[in-house]
Amino acid sequence: MSGGAGRMSGVRDVCVVGLGLIGGSVLRAAAAAGRVVWGATASAADADAARADGFDVVDTAEAVRRARERDALVVVAVPLPAVEDVLRVVPDGVRLTDVVSVKGPVAELVARVAPGARYVGGHPMAGTSASGWQAGTAELFRGAAWVVTAEDGTDLDVLSDVLELALATGAHVVPTTAGEHDAAVARISHLPHVLAAVLASVGADGGPLALALAAGSFGEGTRVAGSRPELVRAMCEGNRSALLDAVDDALGRLGAARGSLASTGGLAKTIEAGHAARRALVDQQAAELTDLTVDLTSPQALEALRALGSRGGRIVGLNGSTALARTS
């Protein structure tokens, strides 16, 4: 790998733009891992709180200028609608990643607004229903999946930076493409929010009697409908195209269940397919894993990383330029 000036494995400086729950947790976790860190945020409250906790917070233009100067990794941790403004001040050649929950739209923005940046997309699959600097912790990412995009042409040196940072926070890394990430999270993260909202509404339409009888299945199936609506909307609406596909799949399957129940009275296909699918989830989570390695200097590295992700595998360590992975 062609390391930047002063590059030593595991010690690249980290600049985080956006100091809410996720960005604030990245800043803390990177500092806890021994990195030199600084941050920037448009929120005066978050800036004051981060400074009060001893962190170096400067304005965004100064933060990214310093990052270019020190060849640091910039982590964009603002909501999707605010990403473009940050990208406008990013210098050419800067090492850049992000933690936004949708990857295709961010990649498009980077290509349009900051084409000179050395960008690799990221998405740590962690969060709580709280928000803001105060809600963050250095431990937020421990055990979580952190998606890293590995497109044809991706800068493997920056990808290694993101990998090191993610591993340093205690996450494991799932490599994939922006498109596959967006399709997957539409199915397993955004559709669950839409269905929870629909279920909650249909239940509440049953009035106080229905709610008085609600037990486990309704409580669990609607819990995420209690999340802040503006956050859920930003997440779901930001992944519009992939979410439409997932909603169409759900509509098709629910319509088929309706048709079968109305015509034959049976729900065998729906219930049995759902049971098999749930078992696939449980089996995959319980599967014995085997170790494998990916040589990040190989010409097939990006292809190997994507293959690992599509098999449900993950990177759990880095030894020089060799990624240590586990897969079922």
Added chain:
Amino acid sequence: MSGGAGRMSGVRDVCVVGLGLIGGSVLRAAAAAGRVVWGATASAADADAARADGFDVVDTAEAVRRARERDALVVVAVPLPAVEDVLRVVPDGVRLTDVVSVKGPVAELVARVAPGARYVGGHPMAGTSASGWQAGTAELFRGAAWVVTAEDGTDLDVLSDVLELALATGAHVVPTTAGEHDAAVARISHLPHVLAAVLASVGADGGPLALALAAGSFGEGTRVAGSRPELVRAMCEGNRSALLDAVDDALGRLGAARGSLASTGGLAKTIEAGHAARRALVDQQAAELTDLTVDLTSPQALEALRALGSRGGRIVGLNGSTALARTS
């Protein structure tokens, strides 16, 4: 109230037909509450296991004959498809309730097959994913809602029997009609199973990558898809008509979300309605309750009971012929 021979509050004998998870738990809980109990079951395994635990298990015809003789309460605790065979041997005049998860179809069967029985429908909203005698416990109903049907013409003396039994097991009682019960559970119990199956299938269609990224919302939203398919089918298919209405509501709401996302890119209405609905659930569960009483000898008793249920209220005690209730 016109009590039966030997009637003393709280000491009516109990005969349970069907000794699986629910029936076996009713038998144990009634015995633990000091009642004379006996049971019957078509399952030799459940019969042997119940006898081994010291319970009196006889054949079904003998069990219900003895119930008529002693003016006991018969509790039908077999799956819906087996209810008709039990009803065929029920003597005229017997005090009869059931614990089947759907009430309209059972009431229709009773009217057709055992019109001479003094029937009041019941449904304890409790269960686990396990089944059979061995899975039952005397504590299964503690804190659970136990629905009791209060139709025009319902025998208030038998309703009081069911109420006493339910309260003796530690449950609270929600009075309503068979139709309202079936509509409510379609929304808060059966639809959640159908949506969980749909969500699990759409997620698994995303392959190992999607399942590797699945976190809280998908795990929770699909958990009940892990229940035994034959039990879920029996429950959902048994409530076909009401479930069709609930599925149609869900299809309408999901279709509206799809249309809005496709046309304007927005999900405000869906997500905000879902959030308000979830809040209604949480608020109702956290609401301060006020006490009220229902005089079961009053000509308006059935109406008062139904009104209590539609307000989300419940009966928590019985003092002679006065039901002690709580409502928000």
